[in-house]
Amino acid sequence: MKALFVAGTGTDLGKTHVACALLEAARARGMRVDAFKPVVSGFDPEAPDQSDPARLARALGRPEAWREVSPRRYRAPLAPNIAARLEGDTLKMDDLVSDCRDWLSRRDVDLALIEGAGGVMSPMTDTATNLDLMSALGLPVLLVAGSYLGTASHLLTALEVVRARNLVVAAVVVSESLDAPGLDQSMALLRAFEHRAPLLSAPRASCWTASALVDALV
Template identity: 85%
Template sequence: MKALFVAGTGTDLGKTHVACALLAAARSRGLTVEAFKPVVSGFDPHAPDDSDPARLARALGRPEAWAEVSPRRYRAPLAPNLAARLEGDTLRMDDLVADCRDWLSTRDVELALIEGAGGVMSPMTDEATNLDLMAALGLPVLLVAGSYLGTASHLLTALEVVRARGLTIAAIVVSENLDAPDLDQTLALLRAFEQQAPILSAPRAATWDADALVDTLLA
């Protein structure tokens, strides 16, 4: 099984957009896939179809499975620890790590994705960040960045801290932002500074084909 952690250099950059495209492309090849987002905030229980868990479930071909994809769901669009506190809950890193490990141990698929919440250094609990969860799991990282002005600094900073924790970058995907600098120029700039991991692009078009990403990750 190929298991990856999908992380972002920031919030709302397109992690789920990339994950869903990757899952769909893998399924189109006949590969078995699974996805897990251990915690999600900003979840509206009255409109679950608009949520990240629902999008991932649809990409899996099991639209009814959104609750299984994200077992810890909170309403407030805040950092998970703050959103949980508003509902009388306390998130603990040991619990999140256990959730992910238990989930991984019961998967029998060719590609499994665990998607974080927010950016690499976004708080997950009162004492730990997304990076702490990533380090505890030790999975190769699929790092998603934006194409906005300033993304080079954010991406290079994220690469430094992720690698400092001993994690491997499997690939980098630059998810296109609207009203951003030319995407090809941004890719060229980033490739000049990062030459270890492959850098691919993810246009915002709904019909984006992630075949090249599948090839890169499963090579």
């Protein structure tokens, strides 16, 4: 089984957009896939179909499975630890790591994705970040960046801290940011600085498929 951690250089950059496209492209090749987002905030239980867990579930071909995709769901669109506290809950890194390991141990698929919340250094608990979860799991990282002005600094910083934890960056995907410099321009800039991992682009166009990403990763 190929397992990856999908991380972002920041929040709302397109991690789920990329993860869904990767799952769909892998399924189109006959691969068995699954996805897990251990905690999600900004979840509206009155409109679950609009949530990241629901999007991932649809990409799996199991739209009813969003509860399984994200077992820890909180309403407030805030950092998970704060959103959890508002509902009387306390997130602990040991629990999140245990959730992910247990989920992985029960998968019998060709490709399994675990998607983080927010950016690499976004808080997950009161004392730990996404990077701490990534480090504990030790999975290869699919790092998603935007194409906005300033993305080079954010991406290169994320690459430094991820690799400083001895994590392998399996690929970098630049997800097209709206109202930003051209995607091709951003790609050319980033290719001048990143030479170790495959660097691919993810246009927002509905016709985009992640076939090249499957080739690079699986």
